Amino acid sequence: MFIHLGENVVVPIREIVAILDGQLFYSSTIVQEFIDGQSKTKEIIEISTTMKTIIVTLNQIYFSPLASVTLKRRSTQLFETGQINLENEQ
Template sequence: MYLHIGNEMVVPYKEIIAILNLSTTSRSTVNSAFLKAAKLQGKEPGSEGYKSCIITDNDIYFSSISSGTLMKRASSIFSNLEQE
């Protein structure tokens, strides 16, 4: 199963570690430090209107879709997997 994160991009559901809200990450020192480290690696949201950060086993993605919407999508995938 895959999670559609916008901009014609999908991420394997099983690889997702966290979905962060970019507007509130500065409130947490851990999240803020993580995003600073990502920036040093050349992964940063820039000024393109990104609302969320998706952290996977292999990469970091930024999305213009809100973290709440992505979490709802992920929850529906999870509930579908439980029913199978």
């Protein structure tokens, strides 16, 4: 299954490592250092000029215009409807 991150960007749910509130990037030096360190090995994709959420995947980091609550709700709906079962996902 895939999750829509904004604009025309979708990623496989199984590749998502973390979903972080975008405000942490501005308020937490640890998050800034993490993103800076990860940018050396991962591509950073700015989906929009507005960044509300940081999505860390296996190979990229996305700055999404969608709120982290919206992304959580979308992923939760997929689990609740039984569309996703990570144990059996290949």
